[in-house]
Amino acid sequence: MKAPTFGEISQDNRGEWVRLRTLTYVRAVALVGQVGAFLLAVVVFDLRFDLGLVALVIGAAAVSILLALFLFPPTKRLSDVEASLTFLFDIAQLGCLLYLTGGITNPFALLIMAPVAISAMALQPRSTMMLALVAIGLITLVSVAYQPLRFMDGTILVVPPILSFGFWAAIVIGVVFQAFYAHRVAAESDSMADALLAAQMALSREQKLTDLGGVVAATAHELGTPLATIKLVSSELADELSDRPDLLDDVRLLASEVDRCRDILRAMGRSGKDDTHMHRAPLEAVLQEAADPHRNRGKQVHFLLTPEGGAPDSQPLILRRPEIIHGLRNLIQNAVDFAQSQVWVDARWTPQALTLRIIDDGAGFPPQVLSSIGEPFLGRRRDPARSKRRPGYDGMGLGTFIAKTLLERTGARLDFMNCDGLVKTLPHAPDLRGALVEIRWPLSAIAADMSQGLDPNPSIGV
Structure with a gap:
């Protein structure tokens, strides 16, 4: 297995997941159960075994547990090979006990499934397959x-x-069933954990960019006074050095550089204030900000804003949250990536709700993955023809999952579908077969201020 690089998110990186001390405690409990079952069978049910061999097999397990407790530190974690060998020992030890105590007729024979099930959740599939084959071989042997x-x-x-x-x-x-079931559940859980981590990292990055604007604004404000002082001193020096042309040129150069710094800081302060203090904005401004990185990539991005259901013509003033901008940006990026030439961002609002539809004129979502869109690591089930439509792309569904997760945190509901005649209001609508992502918010969840949440002077662009 290829080791992931630093910062890489991979649900296949299962090295050293199993802590030796935890596994040792579980094995100790199993050993106590073996001893208890053996004594119960002898004392209560009057069964007879080869006591010496049974004690030897149980003693071997006890020795292995003691060695694990005293030879290794509590923080020791097992590699895939080390954990596989430990499970292999447990399967072999249980197989020997079954041989000595009735074979397949021993009701505790089903416990041979436990190491395989644990392996399926913690180890690589090839290790689990090897353990399953050994377990099946041993249970077949003790059955005859x-x-x-x-x-x-x-x-x-x-x-x-x-x-x-x-x-x-x-x-x-x-x-077989336990191994498959445990592996699938563990794989889904790992994928979801990795994808949620990716979503958290994306949101954190977006928040840091916003915070950086505040730092820039504060820096510009604090440096204003020192620069003004330098400007004043340089002006006084220029007056005093009027008879020294060689020094006067240097002082004038210093004054011009101070003016240049002032202009730069003024622009930085304006940009920083735009990022940190504009916590709300007209709907179109937020949509354009989300789409801005993808508007010069050879595809036309159109914005349509339409009131419905008796809503005012003025567009809503909505919260400018990092989750909304980053989520919409990911969805618009996907639309631009797969569109032939056109992408539409269609916004409609009523007094109660806001609906966005992001539509492209591409080939649409592959039917075989349409029901799974929004799940992480969808790349394993992607359309085989996708690479022809989008050369060089090897996505895993994380971008869509991140967008879906972030937008749902703001109260949105997302649906992924293909146009297939559902769109009636766009140019060439009957012929559109591209992807359609519909996002719906209750207006109370996204409006900046319901009492004055409408922009009286909207600027609607197509």
Whole structure:
């Protein structure tokens, strides 16, 4: 397995997930259960075994547990190979116990599934497959060759062959099912955790950019006074050095550079205030800010703003939150990437709700992944023809997942679909088959101020 680079998010990086001390405690509990079951069978049910060999097998497990406790530090974590060998030892030890205590007729034979299930959640698939094959091989072996259970009077516990076969089949099916089920659940959980981390990192980056604007504004404000002092002193020096042309040129150069610094800081302060103090903005301004990085990539991005349901003609004044801008930017980027030449950002609002539709004139979402769009690491199930439509792209669905997660945090609901005649108001609407992302907010969740949340002078551009 290729090791991920620093900062890379990968759900396949499962190295050293298992802590030795935790696994040792679990194995100790299992050992106590083995001893208890053995004593119960001998004392209560009057069964007889080869006591020496059974004690030897249980003792081997006890020794391995003690070695793990005393030879390794509590923080020791097992690699994939080390954990696989530990599980392999446990399967072999349980297989030996089953051979000595009735084989497949021993009701505790089903415990051979436990190491395989744990492996499926914590180790690589190839390690789990190897352990599953070993477990199936051992359970098959002890189903045909074992020391039968005997009572005190020498009577042998006989189980009908059909039940023995049923026990074997149930355990084999259980091993396979448990391994597959545990692996799928763990993989989905890992993917979601990685994707949520990516969403958190994206939001943090957007927030840092916003905070940086505040730092710039504060810096520009604080440097204004020293520069004004330098300007004043340089002016006085220019007056006093009027008879020294060689020095007067240097002083004038100093004054001109001070003016240049003042202009730069003024621009920086204006930019910083725009980023930090404009916490609300007209809807179109937010949409244009989100789309701005992708408007000069050879595709036309159109903005349509339409009131509905008796709403005022003036566009809503909405919250300018990093989650909204970053989420919309990701969705617009996807539309631009897959569009042939046109992308539409269609905004409609009523007195109660705001609806955005991001539409492109591309080929649309692949039908086989349409129901899974918005899930992380969708790249494994992507359309095989996607690389032809978007050369060099090897996405994993994280961008869409991040956008969906961030926008849902603001109260939005997202639907992903293809146009297929659903759009009636755009140019060439009947022929559009591209992707359509619909985002809906309650206006109370996104409006900056419901009492004065409408811009009286909207600037609507197409």
